[in-house]
Amino acid sequence: MIMKATDMEGSGNGDYLKLSNVYLKVWQLGLVGDWTHGQRLCVAAALVRHVAVGSSLASIQLITLNRYTSVVKPRSYARIFSPGSCLLLASVCWVLPAGLLLPAALGVPGASLGWDKRLQSCTVLPSPVYRPVIYLGSALLPLLLFAACYPRLFLALRHSRRRLTSHIGTLQSIAMQPSTSAPDLSREPMQPARSNSICAGRGRERQLLGVLGAILCSFCICYLPLLISVGLNQTPPLLVHGLFYAAPCINPLVYVAMSRDYRRAYAALFCCGGGDGGNSNEG
Known part of the structure; x- marks a missing residue:
């Protein structure tokens, strides 16, 4: 699917999105009312499931760094x-x-993995140091990264838009100055293009901020409550x-919903190549 969107091949997004195909296979492991398959399989299920979730958290942070660097x-x-x-990063x-x-x-x-009767799941068993460090660290590191990157991303996008608007305003003021010479009609068709460039810049800014905001909301809703509660040795609700x-x-659904490139790639995949993969580099 990623290969159908030619402009996404070099963006780094493809490697991150491919990881989500594995998550769907393993996230439900160990979520049963009781475990009757032995301690070793319980440890294996907990290991696979936690590695998948940890990889998802790492991917979110890597995508944030990717967007931060690109802007x-x-x-x-x-x-x-x-x-x-x-x-290598993937x-x-x-x-x-x-x-x-x-x-x-x-x-x-x-530090041990096994069946936790309180959580009714194969997971990291309670411990004075190891489990709080693993869970609270998994919650705090992304939050610190978001706090460091997102404000600078917003300011950089805002500064770029203001600079573009100021530049075009200067050109328009020069063009409106009285002149005794004949008007240069060759400049007229450029005015709509300049307006379109401003609108396109604002659209890219809104889309990028929307994607990053959706990732942040997804993290705060899906990850943060359990990471903090389990890290503090509390029993979170089943929901x-x-x-x-x-x-x-x-997470992949967030990207499909928020990114035009991913929507075009999925459309090309499920419509037998009907899409062209898009030519923009948004999202």
């Missing part, structure tokens, strides 16, 4: 998010949570648990 530091974007580095999204959960999977003292493990499946 605030565009000259460094091609170097930082080259095809090779995108593959791999890190899986290796990092697996490495953090490896001590619990191996049963290192103070909070369900939202947490469904979040990796919700």
